[in-house]
Amino acid sequence: MLVFIIPLKSKKVSKSWEYTSKLFERCIKSICNQTSQDFQAIVICHEKPDIQFSHPHILYVQVNFSPPTLGDGDGPMLIDRTQKVMKGLCLARQFKPSHIMIVDADDCVSQKLAEFVSKNKQCNGWYVDKGYRYTDGSKRILPAKQLHRLCGTSIILRQDLYGLPINLEDSADGFGGQYHINHNEAVQLMVQKGTPLEPLPFEAAIYISPINRDNLFATITFSRKLRQNPKWVLSPIKQALQKMFQSQPLTESICKEFSLEAIH
Numbered sequence: 120m121l122v123f124i125i126p127l128k129s130k131k132v133s134k135s136w137e138y139t140s141k142l143f144e145r146c147i148k149s150i151c152n153q154t155s156q157d158f159q160a161i162v163i164c165h166e167k168p169d170i171q172f173s174h175p176h177i178l179y180v181q182v183n184f185s186p187p188t189l190g191d192g193d194g195p196m197l198i199d200r201t202q203k204v205m206k207g208l209c210l211a212r213q214f215k216p217s218h219i220m221i222v223d224a225d226d227c228v229s230q231k232l233a234e235f236v237s238k239n240k241q242c243n244g245w246y247v248d249k250g251y252r253y254t255d256g257s258k259r260i261l262p263a264k265q266l267h268r269l270c271g272t273s274i275i276l277r278q279d280l281y282g283l284p285i286n287l288e289d290s291a292d293g294f295g296g297q298y299h300i301n302h303n304e305a306v307q308l309m310v311q312k313g314t315p316l317e318p319l320p321f322e323a324a325i326y327i328s329p330i331n332r333d334n335l336f337a338t339i340t341f342s343r344k345l346r347q348n349p350k351w352v353l354s355p356i357k358q359a360l361q362k363m364f365q366s367q368p369l370t371e372s373i374c375k376e377f378s379l380e381a382i383h
Contacts, residue, residue, distance in 0.1 A: 153230050
């Protein structure tokens with residue numbers, strides 16, 4: 120079984136809870152659109168999102184620790200996310216999964232993932248090398264390679280390799296909590312541990328461009344973005360050129376595979 124863990128930001132730090140909920144609804148629809156029913160979705164949140172969609176394979180778990188507040192900066196946001204991820208990882212044990220994937224609450228995933236994992240249960244795991252970048256409302260989509268360098272929805276790891284404590288209280292942070300911070304380093308770390316990950320052999324995720332979205336990256340300060348990636352200041356120019364020369368029409372088959380629908 121593949122367990123998807125989705126940490127959802129609190130309503131208190133959302134610029135628009137309605138928009139955050141819509142992004143999440145699209146995300147969870149893509150997760151529940153798997154061609155195999157051998158999966159489970161665990162949503163860790165302070166408040167349940169305002170959506171109409173439901174599915175028997177979704178478990179909502181509401182946490183009671185204090186959420187960050189708007190204006191606190193990106194540090195508290197990352198801590199909040201890490202706590203939710205660790206909570207989800209510990210709860211996932213009850214489903215006895217072979218693998219676990221942490222999913223950003225505003226991205227979309229391929230419907231092929233659960234079936235692929237069920238056929239390859241002995242593998243260490245995979246990283247998302249091929250995928251897409253998309254801006255809401257656009258009729259075009261941009262193919263992307265090495266998506267794990269950019270997107271938080273990019274690692275599938277065998278459950279036993281997380282090395283989690285028996286009780287969540289035994290660790291405020293952990294190896295699993297690092298995955299959403301630097302996925303490229305996570306892939307390299309698995310190589311060092313002697314358990315290398317393989318690239319998924321198909322387009323596995325859609326990274327929704329942060330230009331118009333209420334996401335964690337949008338709250339990170341200019342200086343931190345620059346430290347994390349010195350080339351970040353050139354990103355808008357690079358993206359404009361890529362959209363002009365490398366993008367392709369958004370097809371019905373892509374929309375169906377990823378449950379991608381425009382959000383306004």
